[in-house]
Structures are given as structure tokens and as C-alpha cells.
Amino acid sequence: MKRSIAVCAAASVLAGLVAVVAPAATAAAAESAACTPKVNVMGTVADATPGSHDTDAVLALGAPKFAAGRSAGKPVYWTGTTVHRIPLPGPQDTGAVLAVNTKNLMVGQFRSAVDNKLRGFSYKAGDPAVKVLPEAYWQRYDIDVNNSGAIVMTDADGVGIVWKGGKVTRRLALPADSGPGTRLITVVSINNRGDIVGVAEQDHEVPETGEHILRSYPVLWPAGGGPARELPSWARGWTTMETQDLDESGRVVGYAWNGPAYRYYSSYQATPDTPGIDPGTLGTFPYGTLQAISPTTNVSVGTAKYHPEETVLPDQAQYWPGFGPMLALPRLSPNGASGAEAVSDSDRVGGYAVNAKGVRKPTVWTCASAQAYLPQ
16 A cells, blocks of 8 residues: 555644644533544344345534444434434335535435336424435436535436535536546535535547547535535545545545555545645555545544455544544444444444344444544
């Protein structure tokens, strides 16, 4: 794994970040002082079908003691650890809640058992049914919502849209200087001030030289309707960019994926003008991802990985406070895989963990900073 240059660059960037992050980190510590460090196993939807719980996970965190995600292939939410199923249009439809705001407005996507189309939805606890949103780009499960209720997703035509008040309020054009053969892959996140991030891909053969340009890169649509801009890429060689989340200050997290080699490279981008830095890997793990960043406390979470054919340890949920080494979150069982998908300012982390019986469970780590540790 070639990360020496990125790590060296990270050292100077992180030195400047520590002073900036400290007040937010102190506030988070004060807020989490009343919580109990615990790996909370969440309730699940009953389903005896083999493998039905293989994708169970907490994928979003709302107000305290509120979480949402997927169980047995269905979108669900939790109050405490109690699971509640979300009523989709059809009983055989499948899907997941992918985001929730602080008012517990949930958004997700579902695939219809009738026409096999992927559509967005929004839902508030207690409503008799979901509100169906436009048809989504069939290859991607990505949707987000901010505290004002603005929803971002990629529609069936591959166009990024902002949906609010029952209508499309903005269509997201690619940067004006995008090269030929460029298309939007996905829109993934919106913060409360209205910044939006996504991923674009250029796939073009230069007629004069026969050169094949194949690259993907993060794109930022600034709040207020300003033009889109390409963000500095953190790609290494032949990779796929997977921008995942941004916080209130505009920090972006994600990873680059080298598919044929199955390598994952985490990235953290402090400003729109600086290339992403590699925060390093967890212990002996050679790879890892960052899936989410907290709104204001600069905590990022994801999953540490080995190549599936060279597994020394099963995947493990990882936690990065914005400085220092990558830290681990405890497993449910010594040989059980785990992963982190969401993080809140209240020091909670959502994801999944496999128990001693080999069953994957949706999981919330409370007082996560007190549980995070550096592997020996």
C-alpha cells in the first residue's frame, strides 16, 4: 500500500487541525459524559430466510436514542433498541433508510417488487405510509436529507436533484470544465448550509491518440446555487472514487477503491482546495474506508479491511477523531466482523457487528470515544 506521501502530507495538515478541532471535541466530550459506553445490539425484523439478515445495519443516526437503517432487507428505524418497520407501498418491496435529520425525518430508497424500479422515499415515524420520491438511478443507493428538509438524490436519468416541498427545486449540473464523456455517478450528501457532494466519472477515448481516459472524482455544488467544481482527487492509479459524506464546515470523507486488487484507501479532505489526506490504517489492516463524518465534531468512521483472499482478521469498525492514529471500536465477538456506517455529534456510532453465533446485528456504539482503542 503506497501511502507514505499521503501520510507525510497529513502530518502537516493535521498539525493545523488539532487547534481547530479541540473546541468541538471538548463539547462532544461534555455531551457524551452522561452516556454509557456500550455496544448496543438493536432489535431486528423477524425473518427466518437464510441470509435475510446479512445486510442488517444501522445506517443513520437522528435525535438521541433514534436510529435508522435496514433489517431483513426492509427499511426500519429504532427507538432505543426497539425496531419499527417502515410501511413500503408493497409487502415484497425491499429497501433501507439511508439518512435522517435531527427532526427524525428519514429518507431512503426501495426497490419495487412489481416493476423492479428503484425509488426514493421519505418517512416520519407514525405516518401510515412513506412518501414516494422520484425514480432513482438504478445502480446506486444514495440519498440524503438536511435539517431544513432538503433531499438530494440522483434521478433515473442520472441527474442530481434537490427535492423539497414535494417538487424538484434544483438540478445539479456538472462542472463547466468537465471533459468529454463525463457523467454524474451519484449525489451522496448535503449539509445544513446547503453544500452538496457527489461523484462524477469521465470515460473517454481521445480520437487523435487512442488514449483512454477513465477516472472518477468528487464534485462539490456550493450552497446558494453556485456552479459545481471538481474537488482535488485522492486517487491512486486505477481507482474508483467513493465520496461518502461531508460535515457542516465542508470537510469531505470517503475512499478510493482499486477494484481488481480489492484495495481500499481512506481519505479525509479538510478544505475544498486541498487534496484528500490518508489518515492511515487500523493496526495491521492494510486497507480501510471512511463512510461518515459527524456534523461538527470532526469524527470519521468506517471499516478496516483485508483482501478477502488474504484475511488475517475479519473487518472491523474503525474510528478516527480527526488527528492521531486510526482507532478500533470493540467487536461483539472476537472473530466477528464489524463495520461503521454513521456517526453523530452525540458520540454515537452506527453500523453492524457479528455476534458469537455468527449472526450479523445492527449495532450502535454509545460513548464511542470512550470505547475506541489502539490495537496492540
